[in-house]
Amino acid sequence: MGRLSPLLLLLAACAPLEASLPTLPYPGGFARGGLVEGRFQAILPGPPLFLDAGEDTLYAAYPYQLLVLKGGVLESLPLPGVPRFLRARPRPVVGLDGAVWAEGNLLPYPAQDAVLGEEGLFWVGKEGLYRERTLLQRGSYGQVVAWEGVVALGKEAFFYPEGKTLPLPAPALKAQAGVCGVVALLGKAVYLVRQEGAKPLAEAQDFAAFGEWVYLVPGERVLSCREVVWP
Numbered sequence: 065m066g067r068l069s070p071l072l073l074l075l076a077a078c079a080p081l082e083a084s085l086p087t088l089p090y091p092g093g094f095a096r097g098g099l100v101e102g103r104f105q106a107i108l109p110g111p112p113l114f115l116d117a118g119e120d121t122l123y124a125a126y127p128y129q130l131l132v133l134k135g136g137v138l139e140s141l142p143l144p145g146v147p148r149f150l151r152a153r154p155r156p157v158v159g160l161d162g163a164v165w166a167e168g169n170l171l172p173y174p175a176q177d178a179v180l181g182e183e184g185l186f187w188v189g190k191e192g193l194y195r196e197r198t199l200l201q202r203g204s205y206g207q208v209v210a211w212e213g214v215v216a217l218g219k220e221a222f223f224y225p226e227g228k229t230l231p232l233p234a235p236a237l238k239a240q241a242g243v244c245g246v247v248a249l250l251g252k253a254v255y256l257v258r259q260e261g262a263k264p265l266a267e268a269q270d271f272a273a274f275g276e277w278v279y280l281v282p283g284e285r286v287l288s289c290r291e292v293v294w295p
Contacts (some may be wrong), residue, residue, distance in 0.1 A: 087281050090115040090122070091152070091240065091274035094284050103274070106133050114150035117274070125150040125158055130165075132156075144170060153241065154210050179210045186214045186224075200224055202277060207239040211246050215239070221246070221257050228259050236287040242273040244289035254278060254291045263292045 085097030088111070093102010094113055100106040104122040106130065112124035122133040125147040132139045149159035157180045158165040164175050166185060171193070178187035186195050188205040193216040205218040214224045217236035222229050234251030241247070245258040247265070254271045255262045266287055268280040276288050 072149075085111055086111070086253070087178050087284060088115050089270055089279040089281050091117045091272045092263035092277075094279060094281070099184075102279075104133060106138065113147050116150050116152035116156075118152040118156070121152065121156075122154055123150060123152050130156075130158060141168075149175075149177050151177070151179055152280040156180070157185070162202075174206050177208045179208055179214065181210050181214075186210075188216050188218075192216075193224065200229075207236045207248070208239045208247055211241040215243065215246050215247070215257070217248055217257070221248075221262075223259055226259065230257070230259065230262065232257070232262055238271065240271075242278065242289050243276050244292065247271065247273040247278055247289065254280065256289055258294070260294060263294070265289065265292055 086125045088095045098108035098110050100108060108124050112126055114125040116123050120134060124131040127146045128143050130143050132140040132141060143158060143165055145157050145160040151157050155167060157178045159175050159178060163175050164171045164173050164178050166180050173187050174189050175187035176189060178185055184196050188210055190198055192202040193200045193205055199223050203218060203222060205216040207217040209215050216222045217239050220229050220231050220234050232250055237249045239246055239248040245256045248255050248257050249271055252267055254265045254268045256265055265278060266280055270281045272279045276290055278287050278289055
């Protein structure tokens with residue numbers, strides 16, 4: 065574990081920002097290259113592979129390194145590989161080749177996505193949805209989020225522990241939990257997914273969700289999930 069000094073952050077702020085650098089949404093704002101704005105203010109060493117945030121902590125994943133910003137202090141945690149995914153909530157996990165990094169522990173699960181909560185690690189792999197080593201539901205899932213239990217998403221959404229399955233209008237490319245339900249990128253649009261169904265919110269290429277707010281790119285738009293009306 066290491067700490068990046070304020071001087072390093074100041075020097076990084078002096079570096080020119082390329083107009084072509086991608087804009088990444090995160091739960092609470094946007095990052096343009098390494099410049100983070102919104103709920104968190106930071107200058108990162110460069111564009112991260114993945115960017116996510118919890119209530120009071122920002123996580124930026126790079127090859128062999130996880131940067132953690134909390135209380136104005138940026139720490140560097142070593143990773144034993146190149147991240148394949150990152151989830152900050154409920155507790156931070158990083159996907160690696162054939163394993164999951166969870167709070168400093170390396171777990172031997174070949175996960176495509178995972179969430180870590182009070183009931184343990186839930187993850188999705190080639191066979192379906194697992195909790196630790198137990199297969200809970202067979203299926204083709206690429207995303208898993210913690211929302212009123214756990215929801216695994218692929219061409220359909222599976223709600224655990226209820227056991228309900230919901231067909232989706234397009235395969236899930238990304239999913240995060242919001243206060244209104246599961247926010248998911250299905251094809252070229254962001255939807256709100258609940259057991260009652262899936263309703264479109266906006267067209268987008270990427271998004272992030274925090275509370276009721278959904279941060280969308282391109283265009284750096286911010287919408288409320290409450291704009292979706294349920295019966």
